[in-house]
Amino acid sequence: MDAIKDKNVLPFRIDYVNSVKVGTVQDAQVSAIDTEKALLDTRRLYQIVKYTLEHFDQKTRRASSYQHALVTNVAAIVRSRHAAQDTVAEIKQTQRAHGFNAIFATASIEAAKRYYSQFQHQQAELTPDRRLKVGLIYSYAPNAQSQEGILDEEDFDPNAMHGDDRDFLEDAIKDYNEMFGTSYDTSADKFQNYYKDLSLRLKNRQIDLVIVVNMFLTGFDATTLNTLFVDKNLKLHGLIQAFSRTNRILNSVKTYGNIVSFRNLEKETNEALELFGNKDAQGIVLLKPYSDYYHEYENKVHELVGSYPLGQQIVGESQQKAFIALFGNILRLQNILSSFDDYAGQEIISERDNQDYRSIYLDLFAEYRKNGNSDKETINDDVTFEIELVKQVEINVDYILMLVEKYRQEHGNGEDKEIRSEISRAVDASPTLRDKKDLIETFVDTISLTNPVDQEWQQFVSQKREQELHTIISEENLKPESTEQFIQNAFRDGTLQTSGTAITTILPPTSRFTASGGHAEKKQRVIDKLTAFFKRFTGLGQGEEQ
Incomplete structure (x- = not known):
């Protein structure tokens, strides 16, 4: 499977959020009754959306910032879509983006509608700066997913949709128009333009979360996308395709793709990895358990405090390079640990000491880059600075x-x-x-x-x-x-x-x-x-x- 072997992708990290914790339907009960109807229970959806809103900043690293090239002429590109000879080239401008974005994959159009309503309801009382920009897109597909695990492509003809489904989507597109000053609707041409506009804004990191059924789960790549929230059954090729939307390489802050599943897909995930990779694929494409990273983090911090106590000057090039490498390792481990729910409150270094160590690290960065390219974090073959990771905790x-x-x-x-x-x-x-x-x-x-x-x-x-x-x-x-x-x-x-x-x-x-x-x-x-x-x-x- 290309998604496993590709050197331009990152590993996955998968959270299985137990349905007992997020709703009223237990897995054992679900298998014996009308599954999808039970899983659409309003109380369950409420808890899932509540969890998503509470953990969204953590999963998508909203506290981090990085340089990202935005397409500034989205409207012109969308308008030129039909005439290949008049295709408009992308005009990009580098700006600082904060965090990454996400897709929320649902099992049906009905589920997508209910989730969209829940997000609207729960965000109504939030201040504008705390509300997520949420989009919605779906269209007609003959099946939710084929028996072979292939995600069916959705038709771009909204006329095939049920009247209520189309009316709901029309209202959601109106919400989108208000957010971005656009004028799309569910007519054939404008719906395709809406799809194109939405895909560009996902890549631009201008929208936070898009609720889908199958759209964007196959063949769509946005490097700013790092999280997939899943409330649908996936398997085999469809599972790998969907998960792979999250793990395209962007920068040193994005070290893996996040999968947050509200259904237990562990068996399906293992089967898919074995089929499209090999029996050892799990160790290649899945992150290690939290305890492994935290144990390594503990050891590195104890080494830092013991070898480089604050208040003592780091003398000599060899000691400076050792400190740079050690603190860089700690920054990378903190970067991974920060998206684990278990890490909250378990930080070993105080914020004050962290600031002092970052200050020493930046002093050495300034010293080592004097005679080199000031824009590069790799000074030479054996000295690399993790400045993007330092900027995650940027003071404004x-x-x-x-x-x-x-x-x-x-x-x-x-x-x-x-x-x-x-x-x-x-x-x-x-x-x-x-x-x-x-x-x-x-x-x-x-x-x-x-x-x-x-x-x-x-x-x-x-x-x-x-x-x-x-x-x-x-x-x-x-x-x-x-x-x-x-x-x-x-x-x-x-x-x-x-x-x-x-x-x-x-x-x-x-x-x-x-x-x-x-x-x-x-x-x-x-x-x-x-x-x-x-x-x-x-x-x-x-x-x-x-």
Whole structure:
């Protein structure tokens, strides 16, 4: 089976969530009665959706962030779908994404409808920032799954659907239209466009969860997809196909695909792995038990604390490389353990000590990359830094401002020194904020006792940004208005355009008597300064994603 042998895929981790825990129907009872009717019991569905909402952030790693290339012209691509000669090329832009996304596979259209209603109901009282963006898609299929374990392809003709099923889907698509400003419906052409739009937004990480029957379970790849919630019977080829949607390689944060099954598919999983791989395939494509990883984590942490106690300098290149390798192993183990329910509250290193070790790790990263490519995490053959894993626990500006407010309230009460130390520690442990430490500390020193902290912060950042940009303009004799517009566009787009003609429009006129290399050197010097400026002030807005 290609899904097992492919070197471009990751292993699975499977959670079997016992139906006794999530509902009112026990497995032994289910086998003796109308199975699917019993499994659609409202109380059971309520508990499953409740579990999914409570564990969604954990399973999809919402606390982690990473660079991801988004397709920015989704609407244009969808419109061009029918005319091959007018096919629109994808325009991509790199942005920071938070966590991964998921598919929820159901046994029937009726089940999909009921699950969608449950998600709508249970999220109604959540604040908008806590609600998942949930989509729904299904169409007519002759069978839920063939006897051979093949997932049947669903027809793209909505006319074949039962009237009530189509009406429900029409309403769900209206919800989708409100989320993304689209205008799809269940008419033949627009439904296919809806499918294409939904698939692109899944790949873009713009939607959190899509409820399906069979769609997207075969032949669909989205590297941002890491979790499959399953409440349907799967076996053989269909099981492997469905599970394989989750394990496409993306980055060092995504180390495996998550399967959360609300039915006991352990026997079916083992049979499928043996049939399409070999009798030892389980050890290749399934993660080890929680206890194995936790035992290794314990040993590594004890080694870290014993060999590299905080407060003692790590002397010598060999010791530094050993620390880098050891802490990198701990980061990878924490990354795996964090999605196990059993790990909650079992962390051995305190958050404070974790920050201090991350700070040491980042200091060494800065030191080792001085003479290399600053964008690479692999410095040389024997030194690799897990910076993406460090960024999982990234500190944002909102958290820092909360500490600043606390510092201001405690100023003069004897506790402000500890809070000030906490601010410095948090900034030092942040890959994106540590090079802005002087700005943050200057702000803390100058903050008033009366005005709102967030308001003062915005004014402070705006003033500093203007001052430092004007210094660059003055030093390099740049065109003021053009440079200000150039930088404004960079912050709007999230990237600094250093290629093309835009950068040349801000440079001063070049004398014909200037040496041939003078213009190129000038341009590169300006690019270097503006790049440093852009990185320095990116991510400093309150609520702005890091």
